[in-house]
Amino acid sequence: MSLTEQVKRKVFTLRKPRYTKITSPRIEQAEKDINQHLNRQDIESTADPQNIGDFLVLFIHGFGASKFCWTDPDIGNLGWVKDYRHDPKPIDHGWHAIPPIPFIPVDMTLSKQLVPRGVTELFDKHQIEWLIYSQKSAFGDINDSISELKQLMKGIKAIYDHRRIIVIAHSRGGLITKKYLDSTPKIPVEKLVTFGTPYYGTFFGYLEMFQMPSKTFLNRVKGIKRLWDVTQERQVESISTKQMKPKSDFLKQLNEKGCRKGVEYVSVAGTSSRFTNVYIWHWHPSSWNRQVSKAKEKHKLREELKTKGAPTNLWWNLPTNPHIQAFNWLLKPTKILTIYPRLGYKEVLQGDGAVSVENALLNEPEVKYYVTNDNHIELTCSKQSKEIMLREVKLHGKQ
Incomplete structure (x- = not known):
C-alpha cells in the first residue's frame, strides 16, 4: 500500500x-x-x-x-465522525527480548473514528x-x-x-x-x-x-x-x-x-467546534525498564507456544534466553493539535x-x-x- x-x-x-x-x-x-x-x-x-x-x-x-x-x-x-472528547488509551505491544528504538515517533493518528x-x-x-x-x-x-x-x-x-x-x-x-x-x-x-x-x-x-x-x-x-x-x-x-x-x-x-x-x-x-485531535505516538519510558524477573516467565511462554505450533508472530519476540531480560513495550499517545483550535472566527469560538x-x-x-x-x-x-x-x-x- x-x-x-x-x-x-x-x-x-x-x-x-x-x-x-x-x-x-x-x-x-x-x-x-x-x-x-x-x-x-x-x-x-x-x-x-x-x-x-x-x-x-x-x-x-x-x-x-x-x-x-x-x-x-x-x-x-x-x-x-470522531471521538475527540476522549484520548486513546496506551497500547501494550507485549514483551520483547530487546527494548524499542528510543525517541523516534512511531505513528501519527487522529481521534478514534466512530461509526x-x-x-x-x-x-x-x-x-x-x-x-x-x-x-x-x-x-x-x-x-x-x-x-x-x-x-x-x-x-x-x-x-x-x-x-x-x-x-x-x-x-x-x-x-x-x-x-x-x-x-x-x-x-x-x-x-x-x-x-x-x-x-x-x-x-x-x-x-x-x-x-x-x-x-x-x-x-x-x-x-x-x-x-x-x-x-x-x-x-x-x-x-x-x-x-x-x-x-x-x-x-x-x-x-x-x-x-x-x-x-x-x-x-x-x-x-x-472540535472535530478531531491529532496524536503522536511514542514509546512510554517504562518500555526501557529491564525486567529480569520476567525473562524466565516469558522464555517459558515462548517455548510452550513453539511446542504447541502457535503462529510465529505470537512468540518470536519473546526472550530466547531465560537469564537475560524482558521489556514490556508500551505505546503512549500525546495530543499535539486540535482541529479546530478555539481561536479566530465566531463559528469556532461560539x-x-x-x-x-x-x-x-x-x-x-x-x-x-x-x-x-x-x-x-x-x-x-x-x-x-x-x-x-x-x-x-x-x-x-x-x-
Whole structure:
C-alpha cells in the first residue's frame, strides 16, 4: 500500500455504504417508480404509496455531502465522525527480548473514528416513513438545488399522492428548503427542522476564490471523487459558496420573508467546534525498564507456544534466553493539535465549527430552538440530534 493510500485511509473512510431499511414489494416498486419518473437513480424511501395522507420525512443534506449522512453517517461525513472528547488509551505491544528504538515517533493518528447508526434506522424502528436523495449540485448554486427540490416534490406527489411532509435539513439543506417554502405557492410541507443552517451566513462563504482548482480536484482525482461521490453518479459542475456569505443578497432576501404561515420551524445549533485531535505516538519510558524477573516467565511462554505450533508472530519476540531480560513495550499517545483550535472566527469560538450559534437560529418569534454540544458534522448523527429529530416528528404527528 502506497504512503498516499495509507494517509487517505487514516483520514477518511473508504468503503461501500452499509445500512438497513424497511422495505416491501410495494415500497420497492414505488421507489423504482419515483426514480424513473424523475430520471434518477439515487432516491431511496421506505414510504408505502398506499399510506395516502400520512407523514413522510424528507431528509436534505448539506454542502458537498450526500444522502448517506442520514443512513451511514461514517461514509456520509467522509469518516469524520470522531471521538475527540476522549484520548486513546496506551497500547501494550507485549514483551520483547530487546527494548524499542528510543525517541523516534512511531505513528501519527487522529481521534478514534466512530461509526454511528443513521437516523433512518431509528425512524424504521418507530415506523416513520422517510425519503432521501443526493443533490446533483451539492457544491453549486443554491437556486439549482431549489429547482431540484421542486421537481422532487412533484415526483412525491405523482408517486405517493398527498403526503404531509416534514423536512429535516442539515446546513445548506436548510437554506434550500426555506427558499423553497418562500417561493412556492402550494406546498405539502408542514414542518422544517434545520441543523446547523447558516441563516445569517458563515465564513465558509468566502471560499469562492478556490472554485476552479477545487472543481478540478474534486472531479479528476479519483481517490477524492470517491469520497464525496460514493456511487460515482455525480459531477461537480460548479462550486458556489458566496450565497452563504454573511449579508449576501441571497441571505438578505431569504430572511426578509420570515416564516411561512402554516409551517412550523425548528432551528438546532451546535456549540462544539472540535472535530478531531491529532496524536503522536511514542514509546512510554517504562518500555526501557529491564525486567529480569520476567525473562524466565516469558522464555517459558515462548517455548510452550513453539511446542504447541502457535503462529510465529505470537512468540518470536519473546526472550530466547531465560537469564537475560524482558521489556514490556508500551505505546503512549500525546495530543499535539486540535482541529479546530478555539481561536479566530465566531463559528469556532461560539458555534459548531462551521456555523455560529447565533447564525444557525432563525430569528423569528415563532421558531423553536435547540442548542446541542455537537460539531457541524455530528449534528446529522449524534444521539442528541437524533433524539430531537424523533421528538419533533412525533410531536407533529400528535397534532
